[in-house]
Amino acid sequence: MTDTRTLLEWSAKYHANTYGRAPICLVRGAGMRVWDSDGKEYLDFTAGLAVVALGHCHPRVTGAIQEAAGTLLHTSNLFHTAPQIHLAKLLVEHSFADRVFFCNSGAEANEAALKLARKYAKERFASDRYEVIATRDSFHGRTLATVTATGQEKYQHGFEPLMPGFKHVPYNDLRAMERAIDSRTAAILVEPIQGEGGVNVPDDDYLPGLRKLCDESGALLILDEVQTGMGRTGRLWAYEHAGVEPDIMTIAKALANGVPIGAMLAKDAVAGALTPGTHATTFGGTPFVTSVAIATLTTLLEEKLPERAARMGRRLMERLREMKTAHAIIKDVRGRGLLIGVELAKPVGPIVAGCRDAGLLVLSAGDQVLRLAPPLIVDDASCDRALATIDTVLRAPA
């Protein structure tokens, strides 16, 4: 076995230097916990960036992986496969959508949505109707189109020229959106709650307001639920809180509990703009990954994990708000379900590192927001332990 120090040296030497990784090497996971190469145990409140909703190595997921691996891994999309069809049907039955396109990541799902919106608007309205209005502090991915849609310069710097056809307005500002929409607007693209941008929860009238603006102008409403989807916010899809439906939705992170997958869901009238040959991917929706996604989604629904996320999230947020009185450094606690942001009055980096040293993995969202996104299976004892650790680390002199 290669020792940890050597592994980290090789990482520094052989990887493209794109990540500021924590100086640990994880080797194993089970449920809420992971272990590093020195045998140290961590309570995982990151869920692999809101991916491992059922926890690590859930038996039903592992079982689906083993079965698919011995049956049929890949066929390309030149042929039908039953798991892909069953998953599309399942997603349609449990959402606003009529049709599903499978791909491999969140960015790819958003690429598909952007391409669909352009094609639909050009065919339905006019050839110069292709603009997409996104919001500041958003995050939509790292490909050139999705990084252009992302309303944060730090992700765009150095990669110019960016894609033409994108505008940005402040999030949670209906007036600004109304002013930005014109006869060239093909779509509005927003996250129901901004994840990477700081766990920003909009006012209750924001999504209904966007829906109304879209209905009046003919623009499509695209919701990026890559992070908020699959029960994370306490409903299967975050748009359900708002009582309105999008025209297009993108999902990815938790869909197959860690096996890479993305999907774009759309209403029939919109999806029709994509005809054979207009969009494709080699790997999208393999029988392997779609089997795993079926196991993930059915388990999530059977075990009522969205409801659990709502309950545990309320509890966590209540306790975090109580901690505000003891910790002047906590400026705000916000979120929905198990997507929680704790805004601090100082940089969050040392807090994340302090928690890790104390055996708790947490996320940041921007420079000053501590983000909690545990697996949806999280129990009371794990919440208590995480809160106690955060309390201790916040108490420690910086």
Ligand SMILES: *Cc1c(COP(=O)(O)O)cnc(C)c1O
């Ligand atoms: C993570 C994320 C993406 C990008 O997903 P990738 O799989 O990393 O391409 C897009 N949108 C949102 C809201 C995300 O949180």
